[in-house]
Amino acid sequence: MENERIVVTRQPPGQALAILESAGSVWMWTEDRPIERQVLFDQITTATGLYTMLTDHVDEALLKCAPDLRVVSQMAVGVDNIDLAACRNRGIKVGHTPDVLTETTADLAWGLLIAAARRFGEGTRDVAAGRWGDWDPNYLIGQDIHGSTVGIIGFGRIGRAVARRAVGFGMSVLYTQRRPVDLSDPQPSFVPLNELLERSDHVIVAAPLSTETHHLISTNELRLMKPTATLVNIGRGPLVDSAALHHALTSGEIFAAGLDVTDPEPIAPDHPLVTTPNCFITPHLGSSTIRTRQAMAELAARNLVAGLRGLALEAPVIA
Numbered sequence: 001m002e003n004e005r006i007v008v009t010r011q012p013p014g015q016a017l018a019i020l021e022s023a024g025s026v027w028m029w030t031e032d033r034p035i036e037r038q039v040l041f042d043q044i045t046t047a048t049g050l051y052t053m054l055t056d057h058v059d060e061a062l063l064k065c066a067p068d069l070r071v072v073s074q075m076a077v078g079v080d081n082i083d084l085a086a087c088r089n090r091g092i093k094v095g096h097t098p099d100v101l102t103e104t105t106a107d108l109a110w111g112l113l114i115a116a117a118r119r120f121g122e123g124t125r126d127v128a129a130g131r132w133g134d135w136d137p138n139y140l141i142g143q144d145i146h147g148s149t150v151g152i153i154g155f156g157r158i159g160r161a162v163a164r165r166a167v168g169f170g171m172s173v174l175y176t177q178r179r180p181v182d183l184s185d186p187q188p189s190f191v192p193l194n195e196l197l198e199r200s201d202h203v204i205v206a207a208p209l210s211t212e213t214h215h216l217i218s219t220n221e222l223r224l225m226k227p228t229a230t231l232v233n234i235g236r237g238p239l240v241d242s243a244a245l246h247h248a249l250t251s252g253e254i255f256a257a258g259l260d261v262t263d264p265e266p267i268a269p270d271h272p273l274v275t276t277p278n279c280f281i282t283p284h285l286g287s288s289t290i291r292t293r294q295a296m297a298e299l300a301a302r303n304l305v306a307g308l309r310g311l312a313l314e315a316p317v318i319a
């Protein structure tokens with residue numbers, strides 16, 4: 001057991017390091033930025049376990065340099081940065097962190113929806129720039145959230161947690177994903193993507209990124225949305241075509257967007273979406289509360305240790 005060598009690509013919060021150190025020696029990248037790829041290549045050569053962030057690319061080239069690697073454990077629920085087929089071929093177990101971040105991420109979706117539909121971004125910029133004049137009946141008029149219809153694209157754990165919160169706003173919920181889920185309630189209703197886009201007052205994207213969902217929302221899909229609608233993306237940036245979204249926002253095809261993820265990410269301050277007033281962007285904060293990040297870090301550590309010990313991972317992507 002003591003011979004395990006674990007590579008950690010970024011300092012995790014909570015007790016994660018202590019958990020990892022109970023299983024072997026730990027090498028960790030300590031700088032406050034993603035690990036340099038060459039450093040990761042150098043360190044991985046003798047590693048048996050790899051603890052990753054969503055900013056790391058775990059691809060075939062990296063795995064080729066890691067003959068002893070048995071477990072990859074990611075401190076995130078999304079694993080689109082990991083070549084799962086290559087891991088499967090090599091018999092490498094992969095873990096992730098579902099459940100512990102569901103409610104926190106769903107909270108942020110609502111924050112983004114309200115901020116974008118009610119024009120918080122333009123409002124706070126006006127306050128900071130001294131443009132807050134006398135109360136004006138026509139100033140920064142937004143769209144209502146309560147009583148409207150929200151369409152949720154991707155109805156996994158997070159999509160369902162988003163839907164539960166809609167009850168308090170007296171909203172109707174539509175959802176779409178590959179297959180309808182078996183719900184006792186008639187609400188929310190499963191509809192095909194195009195119908196969801198046409199009928200929803202607001203649309204929230206909570207789907208995982210894959211080759212099938214890349215640019216799931218592009219020119220044609222945005223055209224189907226109501227001109228009063230807000231689009232929120234809490235999944236991954238490339239689910240939405242950035243150029244098409246910019247066009248839809250500036251031509252009045254849709255009312256506003258709230259993005260916690262962008263393509264590219266991080267997004268440059270002079271990117272057209274950043275400078276578009278009706279686009280409200282947060283820097284990938286979905287899971288970022290103290291309690292949730294600790295829970296994610298520690299679950300990822302327990303996954304890695306379990307895998308190295310030949311036990312079942314608590315949250316496996318590849319068991």
Ligand code: DGY
Pocket residue numbers: 054075076077078079101235284285286287288
């Ligand atoms: C995840 O876990 O995939 C999230 O994007 C992290 O906030």
